[in-house]
Amino acid sequence: MRHSLRLGIAGLGTVGGGVMKLLAREGDQLKARCGRAIEVSAVSARDQNKPRAFELGQAQWVNSPLDLAARDDVDVVVELIGGEDGIALELVQRALEAGKDVVTANKALLAHHGPALAALAEAKNCTIGYEAAVAGGIPIIKCLREGLVANRIERLYGILNGTCNYILTDMEETGREFAEVLSEAKALGYAEADPSFDVGGTDTAHKLAILAALAFGAHVPFGDLFVEGIERIRPADMEFAWDLGYRIKLLGLASREGSGVAARVHPALVPLTAPIAEVGGVMNGITVESDPVGTTVLEGPGAGEGPTASAVVADIADIARGNRQNFYVKGAKDLENAGLVPFSSLIYRYYLRLNVIDKPGVIASITAIMANAEISIESLIQPARAPDEAVPIVIQTHETTESAMASVMQQIDALDAVIEKPCLIRIEAV
Amino acid sequence: MRHSLRLGIAGLGTVGGGVMKLLAREGDQLKARCGRAIEVSAVSARDQNKPRAFELGQAQWVNSPLDLAARDDVDVVVELIGGEDGIALELVQRALEAGKDVVTANKALLAHHGPALAALAEAKNCTIGYEAAVAGGIPIIKCLREGLVANRIERLYGILNGTCNYILTDMEETGREFAEVLSEAKALGYAEADPSFDVGGTDTAHKLAILAALAFGAHVPFGDLFVEGIERIRPADMEFAWDLGYRIKLLGLASREGSGVAARVHPALVPLTAPIAEVGGVMNGITVESDPVGTTVLEGPGAGEGPTASAVVADIADIARGNRQNFYVKGAKDLENAGLVPFSSLIYRYYLRLNVIDKPGVIASITAIMANAEISIESLIQPARAPDEAVPIVIQTHETTESAMASVMQQIDALDAVIEKPCLIRIEAV
Numbered sequence: 001m002r003h004s005l006r007l008g009i010a011g012l013g014t015v016g017g018g019v020m021k022l023l024a025r026e027g028d029q030l031k032a033r034c035g036r037a038i039e040v041s042a043v044s045a046r047d048q049n050k051p052r053a054f055e056l057g058q059a060q061w062v063n064s065p066l067d068l069a070a071r072d073d074v075d076v077v078v079e080l081i082g083g084e085d086g087i088a089l090e091l092v093q094r095a096l097e098a099g100k101d102v103v104t105a106n107k108a109l110l111a112h113h114g115p116a117l118a119a120l121a122e123a124k125n126c127t128i129g130y131e132a133a134v135a136g137g138i139p140i141i142k143c144l145r146e147g148l149v150a151n152r153i154e155r156l157y158g159i160l161n162g163t164c165n166y167i168l169t170d171m172e173e174t175g176r177e178f179a180e181v182l183s184e185a186k187a188l189g190y191a192e193a194d195p196s197f198d199v200g201g202t203d204t205a206h207k208l209a210i211l212a213a214l215a216f217g218a219h220v221p222f223g224d225l226f227v228e229g230i231e232r233i234r235p236a237d238m239e240f241a242w243d244l245g246y247r248i249k250l251l252g253l254a255s256r257e258g259s260g261v262a263a264r265v266h267p268a269l270v271p272l273t274a275p276i277a278e279v280g281g282v283m284n285g286i287t288v289e290s291d292p293v294g295t296t297v298l299e300g301p302g303a304g305e306g307p308t309a310s311a312v313v314a315d316i317a318d319i320a321r322g323n324r325q326n327f328y329v330k331g332a333k334d335l336e337n338a339g340l341v342p343f344s345s346l347i348y349r350y351y352l353r354l355n356v357i358d359k360p361g362v363i364a365s366i367t368a369i370m371a372n373a374e375i376s377i378e379s380l381i382q383p384a385r386a387p388d389e390a391v392p393i394v395i396q397t398h399e400t401t402e403s404a405m406a407s408v409m410q411q412i413d414a415l416d417a418v419i420e421k422p423c424l425i426r427i428e429a430v
Numbered sequence: 431m432r433h434s435l436r437l438g439i440a441g442l443g444t445v446g447g448g449v450m451k452l453l454a455r456e457g458d459q460l461k462a463r464c465g466r467a468i469e470v471s472a473v474s475a476r477d478q479n480k481p482r483a484f485e486l487g488q489a490q491w492v493n494s495p496l497d498l499a500a501r502d503d504v505d506v507v508v509e510l511i512g513g514e515d516g517i518a519l520e521l522v523q524r525a526l527e528a529g530k531d532v533v534t535a536n537k538a539l540l541a542h543h544g545p546a547l548a549a550l551a552e553a554k555n556c557t558i559g560y561e562a563a564v565a566g567g568i569p570i571i572k573c574l575r576e577g578l579v580a581n582r583i584e585r586l587y588g589i590l591n592g593t594c595n596y597i598l599t600d601m602e603e604t605g606r607e608f609a610e611v612l613s614e615a616k617a618l619g620y621a622e623a624d625p626s627f628d629v630g631g632t633d634t635a636h637k638l639a640i641l642a643a644l645a646f647g648a649h650v651p652f653g654d655l656f657v658e659g660i661e662r663i664r665p666a667d668m669e670f671a672w673d674l675g676y677r678i679k680l681l682g683l684a685s686r687e688g689s690g691v692a693a694r695v696h697p698a699l700v701p702l703t704a705p706i707a708e709v710g711g712v713m714n715g716i717t718v719e720s721d722p723v724g725t726t727v728l729e730g731p732g733a734g735e736g737p738t739a740s741a742v743v744a745d746i747a748d749i750a751r752g753n754r755q756n757f758y759v760k761g762a763k764d765l766e767n768a769g770l771v772p773f774s775s776l777i778y779r780y781y782l783r784l785n786v787i788d789k790p791g792v793i794a795s796i797t798a799i800m801a802n803a804e805i806s807i808e809s810l811i812q813p814a815r816a817p818d819e820a821v822p823i824v825i826q827t828h829e830t831t832e833s834a835m836a837s838v839m840q841q842i843d844a845l846d847a848v849i850e851k852p853c854l855i856r857i858e859a860v
Contacts, residue, residue, distance in 0.1 A: 022722065026580050033579055033759050131577070137723045139569075139577030146753070147561070147569030149463055150456050150743035275729060278708055292452065292736025293567045299705060299727040306722025313580035323576070323753040329463050 004037040005320040008068030008100075009059075010091055011080035012045040012052065015105055015132070018309030019078065020054040030313070034320035041073040069094035076101045076319055078312065084108035092128075096120045101324075103315040105132035105308055111206040111222050114213055115335055118327030127324040129315025134207040135160060135284040137300030137307030139314070144214050144288065145325055151290035153215040157253035157430060158286035159279050160207040162302045163191045163198040164230050164250040168267075169280045172238045172247070178231060190282060200229035201250065201265045208252030212263045214328055215288075216256060218336035220263055226343035228266035232423055237353055240381070240394045241269050241425075244351070247277040251428060262341040268428040269351050275299075276430060287430065344403040349378070349427040352395040354412065355420035358385050362417045363393065369411045375400045390419060396427070434467040435750040438498030438530075439489075440521055441510035442475040442482065445535055445562070448739030449508065450484040460743070464750035471503040499524035506531045506749055508742065514538035526550045526558075531754075533745040535562035535738055541636035541652050544643055545765060548757030557754040559745025564637040565590060565714040567730030567737030569744070574644050574718065575755055581720035583645040587683035587860060588716035589709050590637040592732045593621045593628040594660050594680040598697075599710045602668045602677070608661060620712060630659035631680065631695045638682030642693045644758055645718075646686060648766035650693055656773035658696040662853055667783055670811070670824045671699050671855075674781070677707040681858060692771040698858040699781050705729075706860060717860065774833040779808070779857040782825040784842065785850035788815050792847045793823065799841045805830045820849060826857070 007023075009016055023030070023038060031037045040059040048061050062068055065087055068077050077095035079102060081088045088109050095102050096117065104110070110117070110133055121128050131141045135158070144153070159165050163185060170181045182199065185191035197203055205227045209220045230250050241248050246269035254263040270277050275297045279285035284302030289295050301307040318324075328335060356362050363382065370377060376398040385391040397405075405424070413422055437453075439446055453460070453468060461467045470489040478491050492498055495517055498507050507525035509532060511518045518539050525532050526547065534540070540547070540563055551558050561571045565588070574583070589595050593615060600611045612629065615621035627633055635657045639650045660680050671678050676699035684693035700707050705727045709715035714732030719725050731737040748754075758765060786792050793812065800807060806828040815821040827835075835854070843852055 018722070022580050026582075029759075030580060032761075032764070033756075137726055139573050139726075142572060142577050143569050146748065147572050147744055148740065149747045150452050150460060150740050152456075275705070275708060278705060292448070293740045294731050294737065296567055296569075296730040297728070299725075301724045307724065310578065310580050310723045314577055317579045318576065321753075321755070323751075325751070326463075329459075331462075334462070 002036040004039045005316070006039050006041045006073050006075045007078055007316065008041055008071060008074035008076070009043045009078045009080065010065035010068055011082070012043060013080065014305045015308045015312065016045070016080040017052060017054055018305035019080070019312050022309045022313050024054065024057070026313070030317060034317050036320055038316060038320055042068055042071055044068060065091050066094055069098050069100060074100060076103060076316060078316070079104040079106055080312070082106055082108070084112045089113060092117060093120065096124050096126050099124050099126060101127050101319050103129040103312055103319070105312055107133040107203070107206040107210060111209040114210060114327065115219055115332050118332035121327060122332055127319060128327050129318060130210070131315050132308050132311035134210055135286060135300065135302040136304070136311040137302060138284060138286060138298045140211065140286050140298060141214065143296070143298065144211070145329055148288065148290050148293060149329065151293050153256070153288060153290045155253070155255040155289040156211060156215055156286065157251050157276070157428070159249055159276060159284050160204045160252050160286070160302065161198055161250060162282035162284060163195065164204070165279065165284070166190050166282045167199065168230060168233065168248060168250065171233070171235050175235045177235060178233060199231055201227040204250060204252045205265045208254060208263055208265055212254035212261060213335070215254065216261045216336070217328055217330045217334070218261045218338070220261070221339060224340045226264040226266065230267050233267055234423070236392065237423060237425065240353065241351065244269070244379070244396060245272055246270060246427065247272055248425065249276065253428065257341045260338055260341040261336070262346060264343055264346070266426055268426050270428055270430050274430045344401070344406070346402050347399050348402065348405070349399050350397045350405055351425045351427055352397065353423040354393045354418055355390055356393055356417045357419060358387055358389055358391040359417055365415055365417070366393070366412055369408055370397070373404050373408045375404060375408060432466040434469045435746070436469050436471045436503050436505045437508055437746065438472045438501060438504035438506070439470055439508045439510065440474050440495035440498055441512070442473060443510065444735045445738045445742065446475070446510040447482060447484055448735035449510070449742050452739045452743050454484065454487070456743070460747060464747050466750055468746060468750055472498055472501055474498060495521050496524055499528050499530060504530060506533060506746060508746070509534040509536055510742070512536055512538070514542045519543060522547060523550065526554050526556050529554050529556060531557050531749050533559040533742055533749070535742055537563040537633070537636040537640060541639040544640060544757065545649055545762050548762035551757060552762055557749060558757050559748060560640070561745050562738050562741035564640055565716060565730065565732040566734070566741040567732060568714060568716060568728045570641065570716050570728060571644065573726070573728065574641070575759055578718065578720050578723060579759065581723050583686070583718060583720045585683070585685040585719045586641060586645055586716065587681050587706070587858070589679055589706060589714055590634045590682050590716070590732065591628055591680060592712035592714060593625065594634070595709065596620050596712045597629065598660060598663065598678060598680065601663070601665050605665045607665060608663060629661055631657040634680060634682045635695045638684060638693055638695055642684035642691060643765070645684065646691045646766070647758055647760045647764070648691045648768070650691070651769060654770045656694040656696065660697050663697055664853070666822065667853060667855065670783065671781065674699070674809070674826060675702055676700060676857065677702055678855065679706065683858065687771045690768055690771040691766070692776060694773055694776070696856055698856050700858055700860050704860045774831070774836070776832050777829050778832065778835070779829050780827045780835055781855045781857055782827065783853040784823045784848055785820055786823055786847045787849060788819055788821040789847055795845055795847070796823070796842055799838055800827070803834050803838045805834060805838060
């Protein structure tokens with residue numbers, strides 16, 4: 001039997017604690033499965049005196065996480081600190097420079113620094129495991145990089161943030177408004193004290209950037225992603241969407257478009273018949289369309305102690321067994337570097353909800369603006385109301401470009417009869 | 431760059447042809463991804479003169495597939511002949527004995543000889559790739575063996591046969607009878623000329639035996655599996671099931687039961703809310719329940735040239751990259767060998783449809799038989815009909831054992847008023 005694989009774990013919060021517990025609980029099984037033991041040589045955490053729900057065993061405390069990268073008794077640095085820069089970045093860089101493998105759950109770090117860290121890892125003949133960075137309970141990195149290795153990925157999209165999906169599912173089921181559901185989610189621990197990172201779409205965008213770079217072998221400049229959150233969705237939109245045959249989900253979607261790659265995050269109407277429409281609550285779901293396989297769908301818990309720890313330990317086990325993969329399916333220097341297809345050039349069908357004063361000529365004005373922009377209307381619903389009362393108008397368009405629709409939205413918003421900022425939601429043909 | 435990985439491919443039918451095409455189309459990409467080229471040194475097929483939709487390139491014909499196991503220019507034998515014994519078994523044995531790795535899509539072979547072949551592979555330090563043997567478009571072997579390596583699998587179940595799922599989906603959508611849909615499926619090429627292997631459940635059982643052995647690290651004696659097919663399902667059952675909140679699917683299900691393992695294949699009522707209820711047509715779907723991840727669901731095409739070839743090539747790429755796994759998550763000699771939990775001891779809720787002559791006392795007789803066996807009735811539906819006319823009675827029971835229900839079924843079947851063999855379908859709490 002080969003010598004033990006020795007870990008240095010930085011960060012003992014929910015995920016780090018989960019990893020310690022899982023390594024202890026499944027130690028014998030992992031040793032049998034990997035043909036060698038997995039040991040924790042050293043750990044770091046902000047507060048060494050905090051009570052912990054696990055035993056440290058043989059592991060030694062280090063005062064700075066950076067010390068882990070310098071220790072001779074550490075083969076793999078497990079980075080569970082988080083944050084796109086700062087100490088996490090420095091630790092991963094130092095670990096790779098010291099010739100150590102890295103396992104990380106840090107999506108922000110990889111969304112911003114993936115190609116640079118991949119290049120460093122290749123130069124040092126090291127590997128970086130990051131299954132836990134995207135949808136922990138779903139082995140999507142392994143699926144894309146190994147299971148679909150012989151495929152050309154054409155499109156992938158997913159529900160990648162459990163907090164948003166929990167909120168949208170609850171709004172749909174109870175008819176409550178976003179703000180009310182969000183504050184309940186905070187109280188239940190499903191949403192952070194500052195939820196903007198989740199509900200604004202940034203967390204989904206981090207994960208999408210990682211998936212898109214891997215799937216398409218391309219640089220995905222994080223700042224070029226179009227990102228829109230769920231803050232403006234109302235229960236009424238969910239009801240109208242349902243009547244039209246759709247459900248509203250926050251999607252991260254990336255696709256091959258000609259010789260380029262498109263990627264974006266926004267709420268979308270998805271057909272009720274799509275598997276992803278059935279992914280409810282805190283669950284994540286990802287659909288991959290590839291040639292020659294066709295459509296593969298994966299669903300599972302995306303976050304939480306158990307699923308994330310499971311993904312971290314799976315990456316550690318891969319290293320223990322000698323399954324060492326490139327960060328991308330190709331070398332970091334071979335990534336396509338053409339930038340993303342501009343969001344304004346993408347083509348969608350749109351769902352548009354307006355709140356208007358019900359006066360003669362309102363619909364004529366709105367439809368004239370759309371006709372001038374050569375945007376066809378697929379359906380228009382205006383429920384009956386008393387004259388001069390506020391009334392919603394719901395329009396479903398045929399396909400048009402983002403730029404055409406943006407110009408139309410400005411004009412409609414400027415109409416006197418439109419008394420509230422219009423709500424525009426893209427319809428994804430998934 | 432390391433030397434090429436050299437293949438000997440036995441069988442050039444749909445799957446073998448698909449593998450040849452995919453290796454040619456993605457050759458450059460695979461070389462970049464694996465760090466070495468993949469070449470086909472030699473091939474065998476029943477008829478060397480048949481026109482083929484792919485180029486043989488450098489590959490040489492051999493007259494017997496067994497020759498592939500003896501060639502110095504073959505590192506990996508790819509067995510795509512099929513069949514649980516005979517030449518396929520001999521080829522795989524000889525290849526392993528010669529120290530060659532094996533990739534196979536042969537579920538019948540592995541369901542019957544998995545442990546023996548795994549032991550031989552371990553003795554020879556070889557690996558057997560078999561992702562293509564179960565649900566080709568779904569990387570379920572990789573998910574269980576690597577992605578969930580740190581988990582304890584509690585239960586897994588799936589729709590593992592596309593032909594059956596196509597037939598059931600069509601029956602539900604069109605209301606047509608099994609025989610009519612089956613003959614159409616044959617004409618469309620979705621069902622074999624002799625469909626008994628598919629519709630009788632054997633194919634599902636082969637796949638389940640492989641998954642259960644891997645997931646639970648246990649011998650799954652194929653002959654001990656309870657297997658029931660879909661031949662007796664009628665469109666009326668689907669309607670009644672729908673009214674009760676269920677859909678009918680052919681499931682393969684395996685679970686940890688105390689210290690034992692249970693595994694069986696039969697049609698089942700699954701709740702409409704379960705993700706697997708949404709898997710329609712020829713698609714496959716698998717749900718894995720594990721600790722600490724929770725529930726993971728995977729869906730995709732289970733068969734056909736492209737998905738199966740993709741899985742075969744993924745296994746070849748794993749070998750090329752040095753990702754060499756045990757057949758099971760533990761050594762073959764360490765498999766649990768307690769046999770399966772007897773099917774008669776399992777506990778279900780049941781759906782029961784009877785066709786009876788509507789005479790006074792019929793329901794009293796039936797319910798008395800069930801009361802004597804201490805089986806509680808959850809619901810009973812008898813649509814209104816004219817007296818003395820045949821009428822269906824649909825009963826949903828509370829939980830009871832298979833053995834209790836079997837005894838009750840015999841007694842009910844013996845009643846004069848029951849004019850057709852009763853239809854019993856198990857309700858799975860998935």
